[in-house]
Amino acid sequence: MHRAIADPRHSAAPGCVAVGFEKGRLAQFAAAGLADIDEGRPLDRNTLFYGASLSKQFTALAAATLIADGKLGLDDDVRRYLPELPRYRAPVTVAMLMHHTSGIRDSLGLLRMAGMTDVGRASKQEALRLLFRQADTAFVPGTRYAYSNGGYLLLAEIVERVAGMPFAQYAHQAIFAPLGMPNAYFLDDASPRPGTFAHGYVPAGTDGGAEGSGFIQRDTFPRFSGSGGLMLSMADLAQYEADIEHGRRVFTPEVTRILLTPGRYSDGTPIDDGKGLSYGGGLHIGRKGGQRVIRHGGSAEAFKHAYLRLPETHRAFAVLCNRGDWKAGDRLDRIMAANGVPAPGLPDVQPMGLFHSPELNTDYRIVAEGTGLSVQVTSPLVDETRILHFIPEDDGAYHAGATTITPTGDPARIVVSRGSSGPIIFRAVSTPSGSR
Known part of the structure; x- marks a missing residue:
């Protein structure tokens, strides 16, 4: 405490x-x-x-x-x-x-x-x-x-x-x-x-x-x-x-x-x-x-x-x-x-690991950051890797500005949305042992 x-x-x-x-x-x-x-x-x-x-x-x-x-x-x-x-x-x-x-x-x-x-x-x-x-x-x-x-x-x-x-x-x-x-x-x-x-x-x-x-x-x-x-x-x-x-x-x-x-x-x-x-x-x-x-x-x-x-x-x-x-x-x-x-x-699942979206051809590498998430975004559209920091909110999702990551209850799937440009399903490529 x-x-x-x-x-x-x-x-x-x-x-x-x-x-x-x-x-x-x-x-x-x-x-x-x-x-x-x-x-x-x-x-x-x-x-x-x-x-x-x-x-x-x-x-x-x-x-x-x-x-x-x-x-x-x-x-x-x-x-x-x-x-x-x-x-x-x-x-x-x-x-x-x-x-x-x-x-x-x-x-x-x-x-x-x-x-x-x-x-x-x-x-x-x-x-x-x-x-x-x-x-x-x-x-x-x-x-x-x-x-x-x-x-x-x-x-x-x-x-x-x-x-x-x-x-x-x-x-x-x-x-x-x-x-x-x-x-x-x-x-x-x-x-x-x-x-x-x-x-x-x-x-x-x-x-x-x-x-x-x-x-x-x-x-x-x-x-x-x-x-x-x-x-x-x-x-x-x-x-x-x-x-x-x-x-x-x-x-x-x-x-x-x-x-x-x-x-x-x-x-x-x-x-x-x-x-x-x-x-x-x-x-x-x-x-x-x-x-x-x-x-x-x-x-x-x-x-x-x-x-x-x-x-x-x-x-x-x-x-x-x-x-x-x-x-x-x-x-x-x-x-x-x-x-x-x-x-x-607050979200009862903290997704961790590497997730990929075929629709965006983009990877999200997610690690825990306290009660929030640090997300490394890799895409062929940009040369540099981008880091986003998501905080949990009491709507059951994680937020970084207008972008939202929502756990699905399935550790192999997350939903990412941004305004009317979602939802997009990301599927796990790999998840660390002990992730919740």
């Missing part, structure tokens, strides 16, 4: 913490990199990260506790709680905010279009005022799925008004305290206390500086909560997972039903998030590669996170990174592979 998050190129670099859970219990933990490069403070299980969009499942959880108590309704018109909003073409409901079908515009996008390059300087009230000024929604509420930070900012504001206390205070009272999450809290228009959290970093050269000269600190995250704003450690996530599997102090059956029921459009059609899953309460949910999947990511300029739970096998994995140049999903896939757990939907 450590190898999947370590950076051998830099002696002083930001990095990641990673965990694997089995039946709600911490089975594996690894940390690599620094929370503060200047101070040399390392990342560990108690390090607080800015959670970015991982926050949404906790915002939805806060709302779900009020819904389960009968204080809030999924079908309630949000203007009941937010009369500052205009009357739109169709009513926006609490469920629409939770499921990203409201058409409410993205608050962070609005702030940036209004000229604010660093949204970390915005206050909650400034973001809310922009949302309240929108004369219309982006589409008729309930008719489309469009991921919206604005919808979750409004959801948090509704929780605050229904609970009668600041959202951060209610989240502590209803979630963090009963779960025993030792470090977690939501920001409330203030920066985290210095020395208590991981700074975010991007490589030097991002703003035109010299490449290869280290990392630049970037704590450019919003200081208000709802769409983001959660400060979270892996020690906190361990308590969260334990309650899902064993405790039920917060994840009661009713709360779980609210969060994990796929949303629907107004016509009753299930939501499609565009990536083969639906959306529930702050979570992408559905089936991938025959497995039930619950997942979400989090991304800010200098923070990249990924979280995935496989409820049928009672396993979960998470990675929190304080560097903006890494893809957390790729790190998560590596961590899972190191544990012998293929990421849902």
Whole structure:
């Protein structure tokens, strides 16, 4: 697990913490990199990260506790709680905010279009005022799925008004305290206390500086909560997972039903998030590669996170990174592979060997490259051998730009396609022993 998050190129670099859970219990933990490069403070299980969009499942959880108590309704018109909003073409409901079908515009996008390059300087009230000024929604509420930070900012504001206390205070009272999450809290228009959290970093050269000269600190995250704003450690996530599997102090059956029921459009059609899953309460949910999947990511300029739970096998994995140049999903896939757990939907066959297509008169010599493929392409049409690097994706195939290699289940055959120029069958000339 450590190898999947370590950076051998830099002696002083930001990095990641990673965990694997089995039946709600911490089975594996690894940390690599620094929370503060200047101070040399390392990342560990108690390090607080800015959670970015991982926050949404906790915002939805806060709302779900009020819904389960009968204080809030999924079908309630949000203007009941937010009369500052205009009357739109169709009513926006609490469920629409939770499921990203409201058409409410993205608050962070609005702030940036209004000229604010660093949204970390915005206050909650400034973001809310922009949302309240929108004369219309982006589409008729309930008719489309469009991921919206604005919808979750409004959801948090509704929780605050229904609970009668600041959202951060209610989240502590209803979630963090009963779960025993030792470090977690939501920001409330203030920066985290210095020395208590991981700074975010991007490589030097991002703003035109010299490449290869280290990392630049970037704590450019919003200081208000709802769409983001959660400060979270892996020690906190361990308590969260334990309650899902064993405790039920917060994840009661009713709360779980609210969060994990796929949303629907107004016509009753299930939501499609565009990536083969639906959306529930702050979570992408559905089936991938025959497995039930619950997942979400989090991304800010200098923070990249990924979280995935496989409820049928009672396993979960998470990675929190304080560097903006890494893809957390790729790190998560590596961590899972190191544990012998293929990421849902990824190819379950890694073809290796020499393959030939008579139709193209071309050879593909394929070798494993981590979880991906390195492919040497030889053709009489070109004098030089070309090397392509394919990465696995959760559609069950390997991709290098527009070119796709799809295993067939038969180690002697692969299918190669590129747009409308495929599929082309390649047959094995030779395969190494032990290839899968």
